[in-house]
Amino acid sequence: xxxxxxxxxxxxxxxxxxxxxxxxxxxxxxxxxxxxxxxxxxxxxxxxxxxxxxxxxxxxxxxxxxxxxxxxxxxxxxxxxxxxxxxxxxxxxxxxxxxxxxxxxxxxxxxxxxxxxxxxxxxxxxxxxxxxxxxxxxxxxxxxxxxxxxxxxxxxxxxxxxxxxxxxxxxxxxxxxxxxxxxxxxxxxxxxxxxxxxxxxxxxxxxxxxxxxxxxxxxxxxxxxxxxxxxxxxxxxxxxxxxxxxxxxxxxxxxxxxxxxxxxxxxxxxxxxxxxxxxxxxxxxxxxxxxxxxxxxxxxxxxxxxxxxxxxxxxxxxxxxxxxxxxxxxxxxxxxxxxxxxxxxxxxxxxxxxxxxxxxxxxxxxxxxxxxxxxx
Numbered sequence: 001x002x003x004x005x006x007x008x009x010x011x012x013x014x015x016x017x018x019x020x021x022x023x024x025x026x027x028x029x030x031x032x033x034x035x036x037x038x039x040x041x042x043x044x045x046x047x048x049x050x051x052x053x054x055x056x057x058x059x060x061x062x063x064x065x066x067x068x069x070x071x072x073x074x075x076x077x078x079x080x081x082x083x084x085x086x087x088x089x090x091x092x093x094x095x096x097x098x099x100x101x102x103x104x105x106x107x108x109x110x111x112x113x114x115x116x117x118x119x120x121x122x123x124x125x126x127x128x129x130x131x132x133x134x135x136x137x138x139x140x141x142x143x144x145x146x147x148x149x150x151x152x153x154x155x156x157x158x159x160x161x162x163x164x165x166x167x168x169x170x171x172x173x174x175x176x177x178x179x180x181x182x183x184x185x186x187x188x189x190x191x192x193x194x195x196x197x198x199x200x201x202x203x204x205x206x207x208x209x210x211x212x213x214x215x216x217x218x219x220x221x222x223x224x225x226x227x228x229x230x231x232x233x234x235x236x237x238x239x240x241x242x243x244x245x246x247x248x249x250x251x252x253x254x255x256x257x258x259x260x261x262x263x264x265x266x267x268x269x270x271x272x273x274x275x276x277x278x279x280x281x282x283x284x285x286x287x288x289x290x291x292x293x294x295x296x297x298x299x300x301x302x303x304x305x306x307x308x309x310x311x312x313x314x315x316x317x318x319x320x321x322x323x324x325x326x327x328x329x330x331x332x333x334x335x336x337x338x339x340x341x342x343x344x345x346x347x348x349x350x351x352x353x354x355x356x357x358x359x360x361x362x363x364x365x366x367x368x369x370x371x372x373x374x375x376x
Contacts, residue, residue, distance in 0.1 A: 001014040001061050001062065001148040001208065001342060002208060002255075003339065004305065004339040004340060004341060005209075005279065005280065005305050005339075005340070006255075006339065007302070007338060007339045007340045008338075008339045009338060009339045009371040009372065010339065010371065011370065011371065012366070012370045012371060013332050013336050013341060013342070013343050013365055013369035013371075013373075014061040014062070014341075014343070015059060015060060015342070015343050015365045015366075015369075016060060016061060016062045016307065016342050016344035017060055017344060017345060017361075017362065018047060018344075018345070018347075018348050018349070019047070019048055019050065019349050020045075020046040020047060020048065020099070020349060020350050020351065021040065021041045021046045021047075021078055022046075022099040022100060022350070022351035023099075023348070023349040023353055023358075024050060024349075026351065026355050027355045027358055028050075030355035030356075030359075031058075033054060036050075036051060039051065040077070040078060041076065041078055042069060043076055043085070044076065044091040044102035045102075045348070046100070046101070046102070046348070049063075049064060052145060055147070056145070058362060060147075061148055061342070062147060062148050062149075062150050062209075062342070063141055063145070063147035063148070063150065064150045064211070065134070065149055065150065065151050066151075066153065066199075067130040067134070067198075067199055068129055068130050068131070068132055068134070069129070069130075070086040070123055070124070070129060070130065071127050071129035073085060073086040078100070080093065081093050084106070087108070087122075087123060087160070087164060088108035088121065089104060089106060089107065089108065089163045089164060090105055091103065092105045097352055098317075098350040098351055098352045099352065100351070107164055107166040107169070108120075108164060109165050109184075110164075110165055110169050112165075113180070114179065114180045117183055117184060117187060122187065122191065123155075123191065125191050125194035125195045125197075125198060126194070131201075134203050135202045135203050137203075138203030138206040139206060142206040148208045148209065149206055149207045149208055150207065150208070150209040150210075150211050150259070151196075151200065151207040151209070151210050151211065152211045152213070153195045154192040154195045154213045154241070155188065155191055155213050156192070156212075156214060156215045157185055157188045157189055157234075157241065158185075158215045158217065159214060159215050160188050161181070161185060161188060164184070165184075174229070174233060178233065181233070185234070185237045186237065188237075189237045189240055189241050192212075192213065192241050192245075193240070193241055193244050193245060196241075196244075196248065197248060200245075200248055200252055204249060204252030204253065204256075205252045205253065207249070207256060208253065208256060208257065209258075209259050210245060210246070210249045210257075210258055211260070211261070211280075212241065212242070212245065212258070212259065212261070213261070214261035214262070214263070215260070216261075216262055216263040216264060217230065217234070217264070217269065218262060218264025218265040218266040218285070218288070219264045219288075220264060221265065221288070221289050222289055222290075223264075223265065223266060223268055224264070227268045227269050231269075231272060235269075235272055235276070239275075239276045242258065242276040242277050242278065243276070243277060245258070246258045246277050257279035258277060258278055258280065259278075259280035259281075259282055259307060260273065260282065262281075263283060263346075263347075264285055264288055264291075265285075265288040265290050266291075267289075267290035267291055267296075268290070270296075270299075270300055270304075273304075274303045274304060279305060280304065280306070280307050280342075281300075281304050281306055282306075282307040282344075283307065283309070283344070283347060284307070284308045284309045284346070285308070285311075285346050286309060286310075286311050286331070287313070287314070293306075293309060293331060293334035293335050294334045296335070297334060297335050297337070297340075301335075301340055304340070305339075305340040305341065306335045306340065306342070307341075307342040308342075308344050308345070308346045309331040309334075309335055309344070310324075310328060310331060310343065310346060310361060311327065311346060312345050312346050312347050312350065312353065315327045316345060316353045316357050316358075316361070317350070317352040317353050317357075319357065320357075321356050321357055321359070321360035322360075324360040324364070325360050325368075328343065328360075328361050328364035328365065328368070328369075329368050329376050331343065332368065332369055332373060332376060333373060333376040336369070336373050337373055343361075343365050343369065
């Protein structure tokens, strides 16, 4: 992975795969592993980290290291009807064809004024519970495994504001009360930077990638905000987070890379991400306007590496294993030439993805992802 992110061709395309709880359980059973009851989600996103042995056997190349929960945050358990996190944001369980999900249905700052921000009970990024045992875990993984280690510590800015206000209210406030939103974004940026700081202080010397929290700025048809509004009202806060976090990370690993997640069509603002110092763009979502992989590689492949690319909306849940294999080969051919690509689904795998399709994706990398890729 290190060689790929230096825009060189390694032995093969690196492979990454992350799971929600139900998707992991299905794959665990399919592969004949005994049920590991210690693998449970810790938050409403339902993401889980399988055991080291499982990930090694599955040929995953990346391992994610995160902070612990805040000391006073209620414990989340799968199947709970409702949950309230450390920010006071509420979630409600829903069931769909994709399995169990948790929908953000309560927004503690939906009626807030700027004065209310001063009194709000912000989570404490200096809570020592967040980093308890983190250095020891990272040192073990660095010394005893071949995983490339990814630190994932920070909270988001735009998405956290939407969770606190509600997305509709955030859009209204951006137009009608920008001073309030700027104050909110500023506080959220401070917290995100501090979370990266405490995570890096604990284990930065062991990490290869620092991944920022997801801040989706795209939809299926275009950017969520007009690019001019993004540059005026959002980019300054992203820029502060990116620059300060990357500068700190490079003190621990001078060759470290900064990764960020932003779904949807973000083509019009990719140059802005390059200016902010981004090294790895995730998830390179296909089949949305303007995000053709060949075009992205041609225009930005000298400045960015790409992580993701495998469609979770249609190909993985509804395609046959043969369709998945063809898709993986097509994406490797488009994004993998000259290095600079890590193949991965564009998000956590949900319960609607058949295990045989997950295996087909993995096997396509192992069988067809060897460099040189000229045979694809």
